[in-house]
Amino acid sequence: MSIDPRIDSRAAIGIFDSGFGGLTVMKAVQKLLPHENIIYFGDTARLPYGTKSRETILRYSMENASFLIQQGIKVLVVACHTACSFALEELQQKFDLPIIGVTTSMIEQIGQLSPRGKIAVLGTHGTIGSGAYQNAIKKLLPKAEISPIACQLLVHLVEEGYIDHPITAMAIFEYLHSLKNKDIDTIILGCTHFPLLIKQIQQSVGPRVQVIDPAQFCAASLQKLLKARQLINPDKGLPSTQFFVSDDPEKFRILGNTFLGHPLPEVTSLKNINYVFEI
């Protein structure tokens, strides 16, 4: 890949998500690329995405991407698995900048990650119903035995702060007990809320099953892309991190702390995201 003279390497990385979950992806990006400026958009006025239709999520994703691109970002990370499942290809076709989906890189390495190709994919109704991840794995590992499980309630349990809680333990058991006789070797956390439950999920399936958070792979893939295109930020000072949301900024700051693991700076409320872009 060559340098794109139109793109400024000092420009920010844009990340969007339906709300809070994408902060787990942002955390992985910040760990690997601590000098990059970031603009994060959480569509908190219209979340969750996981229970809504392809058509609606496609429209929301186009609007979110359009807003971030108008801010002059150099690359876009789609941090929401449901948006990736329904809209990643369309976004890549529509917009003229590099766009990375949260799971793409991890799935490209699935052959090395899953020794026996016995894989469970956990996600929202939207992600699982779309079949996107199942199809992408099948392309690379045609003999893979895939168990897709829609774990919608886990999203809401995390947002309610029920992490170490018997209700969450019961919900995890309910969703995963069907895996018992399937000899699974790998579980993919196909929703950005689920890494907050990685300990509980790992405990539920035992130590022989590998539980994968795609965020680390996404961050590594982003780093590789920026290096290849010579788009790494040359400034090594404290980078700028901007947060935009479509609903209440204060709630985002409070809940964001749980996802990011440290307090958030100022959050800007962006009303009427829907007016930004029409498809």
Next chain:
Amino acid sequence: MSIDPRIDSRAAIGIFDSGFGGLTVMKAVQKLLPHENIIYFGDTARLPYGTKSRETILRYSMENASFLIQQGIKVLVVACHTACSFALEELQQKFDLPIIGVTTSMIEQIGQLSPRGKIAVLGTHGTIGSGAYQNAIKKLLPKAEISPIACQLLVHLVEEGYIDHPITAMAIFEYLHSLKNKDIDTIILGCTHFPLLIKQIQQSVGPRVQVIDPAQFCAASLQKLLKARQLINPDKGLPSTQFFVSDDPEKFRILGNTFLGHPLPEVTSLKNINYVFEI
């Protein structure tokens, strides 16, 4: 009240809700007023309302009301408790037609309903956080002892179809066990999803506590209003029932069956509800 010559008694009753829950209110209205035409709007692309801010819910409510009023309705029922809590007064000020909130009539009768004024109000984060119902009860019963409880997870459990399920039983216990020593006489179901769990909630608190679904009172109040204004539909044939949603109509038809108790007719998808009205 006198007849309003501008309003056609054959016009429909308009009902809006964040999505599905308002169908429990519509069911009560249809039972009492079986010859009335109804237009229902469920804002399924932006649900839930219960976790979002006052400002956002006010905007959504104005847009929803405006859409229904453009359809020529004779009266508007705000079937969503969160929308009532945040937006009922503003809607009544803004629009020139009778507007009824789902809980108003029940709260007006709270003195007769709750013999000792020891009342628990169950609702979403928005409804409980607004303090609207607590304040309205206090105005009528200044000595009432009110226990407000935000039961957000119950919304998601109902939408996932977890009605007779141990996780739901555990969540109900979790939310209601603080009432144990409060000698409550009345529980108000301040969210339209909760009537689907009325049996489970009643079992949890025992037979001495009265569990109230405000929908019946709302329907009775609507009937009274229509009679007083001579707005009862004079046609006694099969009325028309129209459904509009902002997301996938098919999903609404399927889940709507659970709420309404019988199959729904055609549902129309109304995209870009947000473009309809600007406040």
